[in-house]
Amino acid sequence: MRRNESTDVSERFEYLQTLVTEFQDTDSEEAKLQVLANLANFAYDPKNTEHLLQLQVPDLFLDMLTEENEELVEFGMGGLCNLSMDPDCRDAILQGGGISLVTTRLSSRREETVLSAITTLMNLTTAATRPQTTEPGVLQCMLRFSLADSPRLRSLASVFLQDCCSREQVRQAEQQMQGLQAAVGIPLPED
Amino acid sequence: MAAPVNSSSGCWKVPEVYKHHEQQKVCISRPKYREGRKAKAVKVYTINLESQYLMVQGVPAIGVMMELIQLCALYGTVEEYRPLDEYPAEEFTEVYLVKFQKLTSARAAKRNMDEKSFYGGVLHVCYVPEYETVEDTRLKLQDRRSYVMRAAWNRAKEKKEKEATNEGSSSSETTSTSDTSVTRREQTSENLTAGETSNDSHDPDFPLLPLPPQQHYFFRHENLHGTGPTEDKMGTLHNAVTNLKRPQVEGLSTDPSSSNRGQGTKRRMSSNQASEFRFLPRTTHLESRKRKMEEAAEPSATVSGEDGPLIGPKLPEPPKVDMEDDSLNTTVSLIRNTMKQVESVPDLKAVEKKIKPRRRI
Numbered sequence: 001m002r003r004n005e006s007t008d009v010s011e012r013f014e015y016l017q018t019l020v021t022e023f024q025d026t027d028s029e030e031a032k033l034q035v036l037a038n039l040a041n042f043a044y045d046p047k048n049t050e051h052l053l054q055l056q057v058p059d060l061f062l063d064m065l066t067e068e069n070e071e072l073v074e075f076g077m078g079g080l081c082n083l084s085m086d087p088d089c090r091d092a093i094l095q096g097g098g099i100s101l102v103t104t105r106l107s108s109r110r111e112e113t114v115l116s117a118i119t120t121l122m123n124l125t126t127a128a129t130r131p132q133t134t135e136p137g138v139l140q141c142m143l144r145f146s147l148a149d150s151p152r153l154r155s156l157a158s159v160f161l162q163d164c165c166s167r168e169q170v171r172q173a174e175q176q177m178q179g180l181q182a183a184v185g186i187p188l189p190e191d
Numbered sequence: 192m193a194a195p196v197n198s199s200s201g202c203w204k205v206p207e208v209y210k211h212h213e214q215q216k217v218c219i220s221r222p223k224y225r226e227g228r229k230a231k232a233v234k235v236y237t238i239n240l241e242s243q244y245l246m247v248q249g250v251p252a253i254g255v256m257m258e259l260i261q262l263c264a265l266y267g268t269v270e271e272y273r274p275l276d277e278y279p280a281e282e283f284t285e286v287y288l289v290k291f292q293k294l295t296s297a298r299a300a301k302r303n304m305d306e307k308s309f310y311g312g313v314l315h316v317c318y319v320p321e322y323e324t325v326e327d328t329r330l331k332l333q334d335r336r337s338y339v340m341r342a343a344w345n346r347a348k349e350k351k352e353k354e355a356t357n358e359g360s361s362s363s364e365t366t367s368t369s370d371t372s373v374t375r376r377e378q379t380s381e382n383l384t385a386g387e388t389s390n391d392s393h394d395p396d397f398p399l400l401p402l403p404p405q406q407h408y409f410f411r412h413e414n415l416h417g418t419g420p421t422e423d424k425m426g427t428l429h430n431a432v433t434n435l436k437r438p439q440v441e442g443l444s445t446d447p448s449s450s451n452r453g454q455g456t457k458r459r460m461s462s463n464q465a466s467e468f469r470f471l472p473r474t475t476h477l478e479s480r481k482r483k484m485e486e487a488a489e490p491s492a493t494v495s496g497e498d499g500p501l502i503g504p505k506l507p508e509p510p511k512v513d514m515e516d517d518s519l520n521t522t523v524s525l526i527r528n529t530m531k532q533v534e535s536v537p538d539l540k541a542v543e544k545k546i547k548p549r550r551r552i
Contacts, residue, residue, distance in 0.1 A: 019225065033233055034221060040235040046342035078235035085339040112211075115239040119332070151321040152239065155328040163329070 013051045016042065020055050033071055036064065040079035049086050058083055058092040065101045074113045077105060081116035084123035099124055099132050106141050111150060118142070118156045125164045134165045139173035208279060211240060212317050238335045242320035243291045243327070245301055246275065250285045251312040258310070263289050266303065267296020284312060288322065294331060 016039070023035040039057055042048045052058070061083065064076025080102065083089040102124070105117045125133045145157035161170050215232035250259055256274065263269050271290040278286040291297040297318065305316040323331070 030220060031222075034218060035225070037233045037235050038225065040237075044236060046339055046346075049343070050346065075235050078237045081237045081239070085336055086343050087340070088343065112235075112237075112240070116237055119237065119239055122332070123336075151323075152328075155323060155325045156239065158325045159329045159332065162325075 012048065013054070016048065016051050016055060016057075020057065020060065023060070029069065033069075033075065036072060036075045036079070040075050040082060043079045043082035046086065049083070049089060052083065053088055053092060058089050059096050062093065062096045062098060062101055065105055070108070070110055070113070073105060073108065074110050074116070077102070077113050077116040077120065081119045081123075084120045090123055090126075093120075094124060094129065099129060103133075103138055106138070111153065114145075115152060115156055118145070118160055122160055122164055130164070134169055136173055136176060139165060139169060140177050143170075143173055143177060209319075209321060212246065212319065214315055214317075238332060239320065240318055241294055241298060242318040242323055242331070243270075243294045243297050244319045244322040245289045245291065245297050246278070246317055246319045247287045247289060247304070248278075248280065248284065248315040248317075249309075249312045250287060250314065251310045252283050252285045253310060255310050256285075256287065259287060260289070262304065262309070263291070263300050266291070266300035268292040288319065290322075294334065 019035050019038055019042075023032060023039070026032055026035070039052070039060070043052055043057070043061075058080070061076045061079040064072045064079075067073055067076070080093060080098070084093055084098075099121070102117050102120050105113055108114050108117070121133050121138070139161070142157045142160050145153045146161060148154055148157070215234060218233050221227075245263075247259065247263075250256075256272075260269055260272050263272070268291065269289055270292050271288075273288055275286040275288050280286045289297075289300075291300065301316045301318065304314050307314055320328075
């Protein structure tokens with residue numbers, strides 16, 4: 001029997017709402033991780049975008065970026081990576097102070113977190129936000145990544161540098177980096 | 192992820208064993224309401240983890256590489272493939288790298304082949320995005336972006352249309368797309384089908400295939416059915432693409448000479464050798480029967496020329512039967528043609544006898 005589409009939609013919303021409620025109410029770290037992963041995966045499908053926006057899930061993901069548990073950070077960042085391609089979600093994330101929260105996590109030891117952060121920053125880059133998302137500190141970070149051992153990190157950082165920044169910006173960042181390295185080499189005078 | 196710096200480009204260097212290749216333990220502690228149909232590990236999939244490159248482990252080392260690639264080709268065009276001899280493998284198994292033309296094909300292949308038995312072994316399939324070039328990565332992100340934008344645009348369009356019709360109502364909803372307090376349902380059937388077709392891809396393969404009308408209808412009809420149930424409670428999109436498997440397989444088997452999809456020899460090979468496969472879809476049986484009929488018809492075709500006189504009674508024209516299925520119709524008309532040829536050469540009793548039961552259809 002063919003189900004009513006509107007039934008499907010409201011059931012979907014209710015299910016997502018149940019997940020969010022469990023996430024907020026539970027004390028179990030394990031349950032939190034499971035639910036967070038579910039939500040992050042649901043965020044991959046545009047069918048759920050509207051519901052997730054209504055449930056303020058972008059803010060939920062942003063909150064995860066300040067958690068101590070690195071796995072919560074990783075899943076939260078993954079959720080942001082999945083959501084941020086959608087313009088409405090992007091705006092919600094920007095309003096929640098997303099750029100600085102995401103940029104901070106570029107220094108994470110977890111590769112997945114860093115990869116999700118780079119992609120999220122790419123998605124958050126608009127004409128208005130470009131000065132922030134491509135500020136010199138970020139560019140230097142990306143330059144270092146583009147020389148990393150990990151092929152995924154190298155590729156993604158290269159795409160960021162090529163697509164989100166102007167050549168001039170990259171050149172300046174390169175020069176600054178060289179300047180820093182040169183400064184490190186100069187021995188301090190002894191008194 | 193420490194690894195020796197290797198500046199050589201391309202995807203064919205010594206492979207690293209990365210954490211995302213490893214199969215994680217499944218989660219056993221989920222409460223019932225969010226347990227999926229299949230036990231899964233706790234993992235988040237992003238566009239960075241997915242890739243058109245797949246690695247298949249656990250392939251029995253008994254010379255079944257071609258069978259493996261044929262199986263992969265069921266899900267989409269395979270651009271390249273090779274064994275990964277350098278990758279650590281269990282005894283008596285091999286590891287293969289398979290590059291699909293489209294990420295959506297890779298997604299479908301992973302979904303359907305992972306943990307499945309294959310010639311006595313169990314396959315472990317995972318994405319290997321580290322084999323992507325910078326350009327591969329860029330295109331992957333662009334494809335994903337345009338797909339998401341299209342979905343967003345469709346959603347906005349739906350909203351505007353609904354608002355236009357609701358103009359006279361007491362609802363005070365605004366047209367702002369960033370308004371998060373909208374509770375009205377935006378998913379109409381139009382959106383659903385649009386969502387479905389764009390869901391599985393900006394992959395135009397399936398919708399653009401000139402499938403016979405009934406099959407095409409069947410595909411869309413099945414898809415609409417599958418919208419709700421196919422996405423599992425853990426949100427993995429991989430489930431949502433499975434409905435495409437069957438129509439694609441049918442399209443493949445019923446039209447072996449098709450070049451619509453621009454398939455290479457590998458693809459054609461897979462359709463011609465379908466009978467050697469373990470997975471034999473229903474239509475392949477029809478195809479092999481059709482082939483047998485053709486072979487049976489051949490001797491009569493060569494013997495009965497236009498020169499020979501018509502011997503024997505002219506049998507009444509069998510009634511036109513519509514089997515409501517193009518492939519069956521093809522088979523029936525083929526049989527009819529064969530019968531006509533056989534009628535003109537009555538001494539080939541063996542062939543006639545063979546066909547006789549069919550006449551009762």
